[in-house]
Amino acid sequence: MTADIYVTAAFKSTHENQAYIFMKNEYILEDYAPGQFGDRILRGPDRIRNVFSSLKDTVFGDKGIDCAFASQDEGDAYIFSGNICAKWFYAPDSPNDKFLQGPKLIVEMFPFLSETVFENGVDAAFESSRPFEAYIFKGGEYACINYSDNSHLIGIGPIRQNWPCLKSTIFEQGFDGAFASHIPNQAYLFKGDSYGLIQFTPGNTNDDLLWSGLIKDNWKSLGSILPRKN
Template identity: 65%
Template sequence: MSSTDQIYITAAFKSVRQNEVYIFMQNEYVLCDYAPGAVFSSLECTIFGELGITCAFASHDLGIAYIFSGNICAKWYYGLYSPNNKILEGPKLIVEMFPFLNGTVFANGIDAAFESSRPFEAYLFKGDQCARINYSANGQLINNAPIRQNWPCFKGTIFEHGIDACFASHNPHQAYVFKGDSYARIRFIPGVRFDVLISTGKIKDYWMGLQRILPRKSAIYYSNCN
């Protein structure tokens, strides 16, 4: 990726506070009501602080998220509005954190993910593929198929070919997905092939608070870490 490439949203997950979401643009983030700030201190001098977060999803354990950068991931306590954010596990290879992804397209990186409304399940996206996983202590790969097969509501849209970022809404069984300068809001039921495209459009028209900061330019990173 060149330094002139435009960056929109690379990862997102919902906050524990109603109608708030953390949105990442590589190594920058904003906290939106559906506040800009610096990189979380616990991510400094890690791959996530240097190269950015390319995918994330919130755990059903409050205050915890799984974050990804390339084929590396970590289980992260992001502090619940306190300075005590810290990495709980990792950074490590995706296949070390989630062994059941070994041999799948997700082993080398995940484009987007969001947690299901079913406890300790999440949806992963990579290219035109998607998966539903259980990420508990007895985790497993539940399903792996093309997006257009598992998410019929995306057929004929740009999202059937891939998703850049997404997050589960605080409204049950709803999620937001992003690709380039576009977004969609969907309704879904875990384990049932029933999904509805509620709305779609340009990020700038719906996410008014992001108008001033998107798109970003891909940065060249210099490490100050020993």
């Protein structure tokens, strides 16, 4: 029996209030209308390989995207599938998407993740409001990384200790996808048929879970196409 597929990865676009949302090897471009009603699908659902020529005949177009986060470099994102990752120019206003680095092993792109839970895959990620920093998650673990030319590990540990607002919630032991909002220091988390919105504070644990619930009840455009059977 084919398992239900919900959000597996996402990242915010360079265009205000727009995000690329992935369901394994499918995607949509979404106007997520933060803080208001009126969310809508702008493009898709469609197969990744049918839209992004650079991803055709790669692990990302075939098996799909497991995790992603937008780069500080405009129009770029880091994408992950299994133990493979790449820095990718997604060409928001043209068909000229291309790889900038990779595809390569996660530990080749980020050597400091060797011998951590992240060397064989990342479940979810979103970028910090601090330049060239991102949060990555796998199971109940998280890490804060710097992905600049001088990339390095900033911190690592259990979600429940470092994100107190997620303790005793469905997100405590991990989630499937995430993306940073265009509203500073806010991010959306996805787990199965549910999602949450958090307010985070880089550098400390003064975070707040602003809302959580079922996608179908509060995110109408996304709920209208989920789950997928791809």
